[in-house]
Amino acid sequence: MRKYLPLLFVFVAGIFNAQAQIKLGGEIGFHAASVIETNNIPGWDTAVKPFYSSRTAIHFGVKLEIPLGNRFFFQPAITYTSKGRQYSRNNNVIDSTALDTVYTKNSLNIGYVEMPFYLTYKVPLSKNHKNNFFIGAGPYLAFIYNGSLTSQMLTQQDTTSNYVTQTDKLQVGNAVTKYKTLDVGVNAKAGLEFGAITVNGYISQGLSNFYTAPYNGTFHHHIAGVTLGIWLGQTEVALAAPKPKTKKPVVIDTDKDGIPDDVDMCPFQPGVAKYNGCPVPDTDHDGIDDDHDSCKTIPGVARYHGCPVPDTDGDGIDDEHDSCKTVPGVARYHGCPIPDRDHDGINDELDKCPDVPGVAENNGCPAIKTEIKQKVSYTAKNILFAIGSDRLSIISYKAMDQLALLLVAHNELHLTIEGYTDNTGTPETNLVLSQLRADAVKKYLIKKGVQENRITSTGFGQEDPIADNGTMNGKERNRRVELKVTTQ
Numbered sequence: 001m002r003k004y005l006p007l008l009f010v011f012v013a014g015i016f017n018a019q020a021q022i023k024l025g026g027e028i029g030f031h032a033a034s035v036i037e038t039n040n041i042p043g044w045d046t047a048v049k050p051f052y053s054s055r056t057a058i059h060f061g062v063k064l065e066i067p068l069g070n071r072f073f074f075q076p077a078i079t080y081t082s083k084g085r086q087y088s089r090n091n092n093v094i095d096s097t098a099l100d101t102v103y104t105k106n107s108l109n110i111g112y113v114e115m116p117f118y119l120t121y122k123v124p125l126s127k128n129h130k131n132n133f134f135i136g137a138g139p140y141l142a143f144i145y146n147g148s149l150t151s152q153m154l155t156q157q158d159t160t161s162n163y164v165t166q167t168d169k170l171q172v173g174n175a176v177t178k179y180k181t182l183d184v185g186v187n188a189k190a191g192l193e194f195g196a197i198t199v200n201g202y203i204s205q206g207l208s209n210f211y212t213a214p215y216n217g218t219f220h221h222h223i224a225g226v227t228l229g230i231w232l233g234q235t236e237v238a239l240a241a242p243k244p245k246t247k248k249p250v251v252i253d254t255d256k257d258g259i260p261d262d263v264d265m266c267p268f269q270p271g272v273a274k275y276n277g278c279p280v281p282d283t284d285h286d287g288i289d290d291d292h293d294s295c296k297t298i299p300g301v302a303r304y305h306g307c308p309v310p311d312t313d314g315d316g317i318d319d320e321h322d323s324c325k326t327v328p329g330v331a332r333y334h335g336c337p338i339p340d341r342d343h344d345g346i347n348d349e350l351d352k353c354p355d356v357p358g359v360a361e362n363n364g365c366p367a368i369k370t371e372i373k374q375k376v377s378y379t380a381k382n383i384l385f386a387i388g389s390d391r392l393s394i395i396s397y398k399a400m401d402q403l404a405l406l407l408v409a410h411n412e413l414h415l416t417i418e419g420y421t422d423n424t425g426t427p428e429t430n431l432v433l434s435q436l437r438a439d440a441v442k443k444y445l446i447k448k449g450v451q452e453n454r455i456t457s458t459g460f461g462q463e464d465p466i467a468d469n470g471t472m473n474g475k476e477r478n479r480r481v482e483l484k485v486t487t488q
Contacts, residue, residue: 021067023231027079027198028060031225035085035108039217041427048426051089055107057082061114063229075118075136080145083221084108102154102161104428109150110170110179110210112142116187125192132193140204142183144172153432176214183221184208191227198229214463353487365487372406372413372485379403380483383441387479388424390436392444400441403483404448415450416484417441417457420464422475427461435459441481 034054041048061079068074087106120136147170155162171178185207191200206221213219252261257270257277264277271278280289286299286306293306300307309318315328315335322335329336338347344357344364351364358365382399385391392400407413419438421430438457446452467474 023065024233025063025065025196025198025229025231026061027063027077027227027229028058029225029227030056030058031202031204031223033057033083033085033221033223036220036222037217039213039215041215041217048428052085052087055084055086055109057084057109057223059114059225059227065120065231071122073120073122073136075120077116077118079114079116081112081114081142081223083110083112083223084147102156103152104432105152107150108147110147111145112183113145114140114142116140118187118189120189122193130193130195133191134193134198134200135190137186137188140185140187142185144170144179144181144183146170147172147179155432174212176212178212180208180210180212182208183210185221189227196231198231199226200229201226362486368413368485368487372410375402375406376415376483376485380481383481385437385440385479388433390433390440392440400444401448404445404450407445407450407454408448411451411454412487414454414486415445415456416486417455418482418484419457419459420478420480420482421462422465422478423462423469424475431459431461433459434461437481 032054033056035052037049037052059079059081061077061081063075063077066074066076085108087108088103089105090103116138117140118136118138120134122132122134125131125133148167149170150165150167152165153163155164172181174180183206185205187202187204189200189202191198191202202225204221204223208220209218210221211219253259253264254261254267255264255270255277257264257272259271259273259277261267264271265275266278269279272280275281280291282289282293283296284293284299284306286293286301288300288302288306290296293300295305295307298308301309304310309320311318311322312325313322313328313335315322315330317329317331317335319325321331322329324334324336327337330338333339338349340347340351341354342351342357342364344351344359346358346360346364348354351358353363353365356366359367362368379399379402383396384393386393407415417438419434419436419441421434421437423430425433435457436459438459442452442455442457445455462469462478465474465478466480467477469475469478
């Protein structure tokens with residue numbers, strides 16, 4: 001989002017410098033932010049939706065007011081607006097004999113740089129028109145600035161309580177489980193203006209789907225709140241030329257460009273007669289007017305007569321900054337390709353063993369022996385858990401002990417543990433249970449002498465089933481742990 005901020009400030013500056021009577025002001029307020037979600041998950045409306053609620057958030061920014069006549073005003077603004085929702089659920093029992101979730105709380109917080117465009121109508125409440133009732137509405141564009149998901153959980157197993165809290169930064173993009181950069185919607189407001197002070201209530205409704213879920217669903221922002229504003233100042237220009245005191249014709253040239261206003265198509269901007277009093281056009285907005293621009297529709301630079309700096313190899317890095325002008329490369333290597341020191345076809349940034357030839361499936365390191373992979377695969381197939389629990393079954397210990405001996409004997413190996421469940425229960429509880437199961441395997445191996453920094457454990461809940469959850473056999477296969485071994 002930060003790359004858009006300079007453009008937004010240029011937009012504000014451009015409007016403020018326009019030849020019109022305008023006001024500049026600031027505003028701040030509070031609102032209740034929520035999310036309207038629809039999906040096709042069976043039972044979601046009764047089992048999950050009631051536990052979602054709105055969260056209190058803030059918004060602040062700057063606004064402009066441009067009169068349009070007949071009590072109508074155009075009011076664009078740039079604001080920072082916090083949106084999202086929260087989830088809270090108590091006494092969610094996963095397995096009444098093994099693990100009780102006392103409560104679960106999640107808070108979704110997304111910050112946007114938002115550009116609302118209001119068409120506002122004012123009704124005067126005093127003769128001097130300084131006190132008014134106003135009402136307005138219009139669209140908005142919002143660009144995501146930051147975001148996080150904070151999760152809290154209190155569980156109790158037997159007589160032991162465990163409190164976990166975690167804050168994760170939101171991922172931005174169009175892929176599954178990511179939040180989209182752009183959000184579009186509409187706003188409406190109504191309030192009172194007392195001189196330089198304004199106070200109003202407003203509502204906002206998102207029209208675009210701001211999140212790509214791993215299931216069929218739509219997500220739209222909805223907020224309602226109040227705003228306090230203050231006008232900081234205004235600038236004015238004359239709306240009509242003064243009446244002449246005599247019958248002698250008066251020549252008016254507002255922009256002082258030598259072209260009278262009655263024939264000047266741009267009376268507030270100095271120009272030239274060739275373009276009827278307007279400035280020489282700059283079609284591509286590169287600061288070089290069309291009369292001196294050899295590439296009128298493509299932004300460029302003066303030393304290339306208005307054309308862009310050449311890019312011989314077409315890698316997006318112009319020749320003036322490209323150390324390998326005829327070979328496509330990347331900016332961080334000054335336009336040259338990413339190095340590959342060991343010449344194994346895997347560039348050094350992706351190669352965990354950049355000085356030793358390796359294979360892609362082992363991140364550029366030498367291939368792991370087949371017998372090691374077979375032992376790890378055997379262990380994964382023999383790790384079992386009780387239904388709805390993260391307790392390892394006794395029959396898992398033999399295979400786990402063999403895996404621990406293998407890892408202790410090969411210090412170069414690193415292990416990734418991925419936990420999965422069937423679809424029994426809610427996606428939220430299954431995600432927690434799968435993480436607990438992966439962690440249980442990790443703790444067992446650590447107790448057997450494997451260094452903790454060589455093991456990574458992650459739970460994926462009921463995602464990526466390998467069998468039909470509609471059968472008991474399929475559910476049993478989906479309650480699994482997958483193990484992956486690498487040398488880095």
